[in-house]
Amino acid sequence: MRPLILAANWKMHLGPAGAAAFLREFLAGYHPASNREVWFFVPSVSVAAAAAALRDATAVRVGVQNVYWEPKGAFTGETSVPMAVEAGASAALVGHSERRHVFGETDAETGLKVRALLAADVIPVLCVGETLAERERDQTLSVVRRQLAVLDGLDRAALARLVIAYEPVWAIGTGRNATPADAAQVHAAIRTHLGTLGAAGDHVPILYGGSVKPGNAAELIGESEIDGLLVGGASLDPASWLAIVGARSD
Numbered sequence: 001m002r003p004l005i006l007a008a009n010w011k012m013h014l015g016p017a018g019a020a021a022f023l024r025e026f027l028a029g030y031h032p033a034s035n036r037e038v039w040f041f042v043p044s045v046s047v048a049a050a051a052a053a054l055r056d057a058t059a060v061r062v063g064v065q066n067v068y069w070e071p072k073g074a075f076t077g078e079t080s081v082p083m084a085v086e087a088g089a090s091a092a093l094v095g096h097s098e099r100r101h102v103f104g105e106t107d108a109e110t111g112l113k114v115r116a117l118l119a120a121d122v123i124p125v126l127c128v129g130e131t132l133a134e135r136e137r138d139q140t141l142s143v144v145r146r147q148l149a150v151l152d153g154l155d156r157a158a159l160a161r162l163v164i165a166y167e168p169v170w171a172i173g174t175g176r177n178a179t180p181a182d183a184a185q186v187h188a189a190i191r192t193h194l195g196t197l198g199a200a201g202d203h204v205p206i207l208y209g210g211s212v213k214p215g216n217a218a219e220l221i222g223e224s225e226i227d228g229l230l231v232g233g234a235s236l237d238p239a240s241w242l243a244i245v246g247a248r249s250d
């Protein structure tokens with residue numbers, strides 16, 4: 001059974017002191033549940049503080065929001081995978097829509113990052129999703145399949161260590177979430193595509209992201225195709241994040 005993954009993406013919020021304070025408040029109200037994991041994608045400068053704060057916590061994981069694929073060198077401003085691991089990260093977002101659309105990251109770069117992470121045994125969370133214009137042109141599935149093509153050539157063992165996040169760009173930070181049924185339809189197409197890459201596709205958790213709130217988390221995770229949530233704005237307040245982490249679909 002795929003675990004349910006509730007993942008916070010703090011984006012460019014919460015430095016080390018803010019992260020530690022947030023996590024103290026979170027842990028005071030957190031009740032670990034079976035087959036449910038809580039992941040935190042924090043700014044790279046806050047990874048060590050977050051990992052220290054969560055050291056004794058159950059079913060939690062700290063990740064970074066971006067990495068560079070080279071292990072070291074003259075790459076001013078970048079964070080390598082080994083550095084992120086040393087700081088306490090065991091997962092990383094790759095190809096988040098803000099990386100693609102604000103920073104111009106390409107599918108080719110995304111593919112290099114996925115491979116660098118897998119080589120270091122760090123879980124890549126590959127983010128895919130269409131823009132509003134692409135959705136209106138009925139291109140959702142072709143865009144998502146193109147973004148997933150970076151996985152071509154990976155072996156079954158590598159595929160089994162991946163997580164995918166479907167985040168329609170038009171739903172991010174807009175207050176407009178995909179309906180659970182719409183998201184589930186894209187998730188099913190993603191899973192079919194993963195199946196064409198190898199049998200391990202069945203084990204890959206597929207998260208939904210985009211305007212997730214305490215008020216819609218339960219119905220989203222109620223869809224059997226949705227294996228978890230990737231949450232931006234609503235993960236920045238401990239009370240609302242705890243409500244999402246504890247959401248029950250039944």
Ligand code: 13P
Binds near residue numbers: 009096171172173210
């Ligand atoms: P919001 O939850 O703020 O819409 O952001 C979603 C997101 O981009 C998570 O990675």
